[in-house]
Amino acid sequence: ERESTVSITVVGASGDLAKKKIFPALFALYYEDCLPKHFTIFGYARSKMTDAELRTMVSRTLTCRIDKRENCNEKMEQFLKRCFYHSGQYDSEDNFAELDKKLREHEAGRLSNRLFYLSIPPNIFIEVVKSASNSASSKNGWTRVIVEKPFGRDSDSSAALTNGLKQYLEEDQIFRIDHYLGKELVENLSILRFSNLVFEPLWSRQYIRNVQLIFSEDFGTEGRGGYFDSYGIIRDIMQNHLLQILALFAMETPVSLDAEDIRNEKVKVLRSMRPLQLEDVVVGQYKSHTKGGVKYPGYTDDKTVPSGSLTPTFAAAALFIDNARWDGVPFLMKAGKALHTKRAEIRVQFRHVPGNLYKRTFGTDLDRATNELVIRVQPDEAIYLKINNKIPGLGMRLDRSNLNLLYSSRYSKEIPDAYERLLLDAIEGERRLFIRSDELDAAWELFTPLLKELEEKKIAPELYPYGSRGPVGAHYLAAKYNVRWGDLS
């Protein structure tokens, strides 16, 4: 059989994402012997750079989990020898034809497979895809393109982008990344639910009171204000990362583990969701705050953010899935920048035990005595279940304790970065963790009317101090549905 080769071209090679995530992930895959035997990596961007300069740039940022290991330097040298650079314009078919020539030299007559990673702003996606597919697509193997969000800013712009891409690519060549799907604990959600009898039968309105999807960061948008201001936290985190987790969490059992079967189920969840109401959303924006003598800037203090900007850096929302399994169960989302902590987690609060024998022991606060399953996506990955337990001793006092699966104590192997998983999947043609176009449409359909309304009515965000727990409005929203945020109680 003819040997094959994979060429990976990182378009926008000098950008932040390429430096921080893509090259380190490729190196980690190389280190773990996960890349095919014959592979070449090309950086492509407008700036002039030699291969040696690219290698220096890449080596400076290989600050991935691997670089603490022995023989890392040696491996890095070998890896860098397989990295090259080509400078070209994004809309130039000639420049991509030059790239094609170089790729062919490296492929040396082997079967050619080509992966393009578009690490560039979406306004130039189409021109790059056009030039790359006309001049540099593989003639005898596969050509795949990875694209990063933002996939537009509403239904219309997203559809325009999809149509543009589809002029040059088939749907199965497009790999839309949502890097949250590559996180270990997000991937594990299905295993947790579908292969554990103690969870699977409980996964419905009958036993679950509410589900909370929480994302918080303890830093602001410093340095990214320009990008962030035209998107805001709802587009940046909720419409993609949190909604994807929700779809995976709530889907019906797929027919198989095949990508299309899984994505079919996710789309069904998204399409069963009730339109979002403005009353079910709280928006916030961080303001400056001085703590311990340090002054932390407010969102609008950033020079790249227009003064008086109403862009939310925090949002909380109550969502509902109007199907038989989830009817009436609130799915609460909360996402914010410049909060008191950095964390992403899923919290599942269960109902009361009917006729609980120990009711009296709990006093009036029965809510505090319900089980809660927490899946901590990051940091310090963990899955724990809050249960009621007798405090040892002669009396009869109960408390809530955790059955705790802490990854760092249970597993000695480090957890790969999400980009490693996803890049490997793209190379192997595994589409399970990538977003299909109908999923994307459904996600935008859910959020677009709300986003329009927020913007048209110029809804002012509730200000919260940098480093705080966010606006109190989020508590009122939860309370309206009889919910207490698990991360705060």
Ligand code: BG6
């Ligand atoms: C990105 C957002 O998609 O995810 C950023 O654009 C955010 O605003 C980032 O900081 C968070 O990713 P992670 O993997 O660091 O939690």
